[in-house]
Amino acid sequence: MTDVRAPETDPFDAAAEPDDPSRPGPASPAGGAFGLAGWLKWAWRQLTSMRIALVLLFLLALGSVPGSMLPQQGNNPSGVQQYFVSHPALAPWLNHLGLFNVFGAPWFAAIYLLLFVSLVGCVVPRTFRLAGSARTLPPRAPRHLARLPRSAEYATALPPAEAGIWVSAEKGYLREAGNLLFHLALLGVLVSVALGGLFGYKADRLLVQGTTFADTASALDEFHPGRLVTAADLAPFTITLNKFDASYIASGSQRGQPAAFDAQIGYTEQPGGPARTGHLEVNRPLSIDGATVYLIGHGYAPRFKVTDARGQVVYDAPTPFIAGTTGNFMSEGVVKVPDARPEQLGFTGVFVPTAVDVGGTLESVFPAADNPVVSLIAYAGNLGTNDGVSQSVYQLDTSGMQRLTTSPQVLQQGQSLKLPGGQGTITFTGYVPWVSLAITHDPGQLPALICGIAALGGLLLSFMIRRRRVFVRARSGENGTTVQVGGLARTDASGGFEAEFASLAAELRAACQQGRHPQREAE
């Protein structure tokens, strides 16, 4: 787009302003007669300055560091507990500073809220300015065109009546359009993120092979709905884990590293709906009815059968154990048998997928279950489950219990442990894998993607398109009329403007010499 301006219009263009005008007002309110309003204005300008935005962005990155270095309450509560045990002096201090829940900590919220306010406060006024700037006509031709970065001059035989006029022209308005698009898209990204937070949800569910779960609040292990989401907004699908396969690299320096995970699932979009099958792999989620289901973890669930003192089977189920930090899927878990009589029974256990005895200690040498054993410590007494207070299924409160076995008892598949005092028997009957699923719904995802692409497009436009101005002025001189041409590129990215200007100047000169008037021709 090219705008050409003739002197018939208002030669003084108030709207014409430099690309990024320094903001009006003082750099600091100190020393002037500033009231509260002045201070507020000053604070707002500081907050919305690019410098503060960058500082906040840096702080945000810095604040995220403990979030990735320390175990977090949200995704790794057992890791936090382990940290408390191994660092008893340091952990309470870190906890006071919110470092085990960084992304929910008030100081972290303060940083990102300030950053958002800073961004919005910067982007909104800038958007208005850019919109104005994109509509602005080029300014009147300067008096001394020879002082411009590019200029040319030639004499012509134009009649004197036509002398004294000027033309100014500008090209590259798309640059401002790109700038505008970038800023609007940036706002769009913010709104999309807010949209996801208001109308989206995140949920987790552990699913043992061979079992089914329905996507309802009471069946989810974790459910974090957005502000405007209720349990009734969950997509009513069901998922069955038919089979889970994990394969590992068997030799070489990468031995024990995962090679592939594949969860074969069956699902229905509504209860009673047609049954479908699908695969879940890491980074290959499944979309069901607006929700996205990710495979985020897996482990082993050893199956135990417990009979109590009366000889009645009081427990017979696979029990998910969670892999610890020692590697090779050495996993810890708890078996609670609340209905054993005369006393409730509890077991803490370790599942070792490929067990070897290293100097009297069990170690796992491979993550696949090639030689699975469990090591159990038995307790009897009060589990604390009957007083109505919810408790973690991965922890055993032994304060009301008495330890039945002095040392951990190791069981191979099919082996049983007879509890002392005729309290009963526990049998390790086998194991099945489990998977951990993350169910997310983020309505802001697509708008955020579109806005992200638009922002990138806008940025490219604003980088690649040069805004440049060319002025032509005719003066009556003693020897006829002198035509001056001057030009400047409004940005540093002025590469190529020299050639463009030279060819334009040559074209003008040629046209004048042939006695034609370029502006007339344009009409």
Added chain:
Amino acid sequence: MLAAAVVTAALLAVALVAAFAGGGSSGVTYLDGNDTAVLYASGHRPLAPEFSSTTLAGTPMRLSSYRGQVVVLNFWGSWCPPCRAEAPALAAVARHYQPGGVSFLGVDERDSQASAEAFVRNFGVAYPSVSDPSQVIALDFSAVVPLAGTPTTLVIDPSGHIAGAVFESATYSELAAILAKVTGKGG
């Protein structure tokens, strides 16, 4: 322009606070505020979704076979401490109201057969329970009442509509109050 920017920023900030605060909540949303025991006025009673399943004893069972009776439907699990806490009260309510024609039915959630049977033996539960290991029955009910966890106890009227609910551990007095309204007989 500054004012417009401030207003826009404030609005966005509020939206963002709301969005992020939502992510950190406990995860359970009750539509009826803090009231956990609810009574639905006639005309506002949601229809209980039909289900068919097998009882822990292996007998096929349909909810619609209870049509014409008041049914107390209790969602429970042997693994769930609040369910264990309410079990004695529920057994007592059943002993008191069953002779008067109120039926009781349990829905055993995300449980194993062995654990569920041990629970029933232990607490002397004298009414049947259907197995719902995948919680599909809970899913169906969550479409009509804000069933957000286990335990939940629903009272269904003779026409098959949900007349009352306790959305957590139920007490004798809560159930008695709901049953008095639904059966039309004093506690």
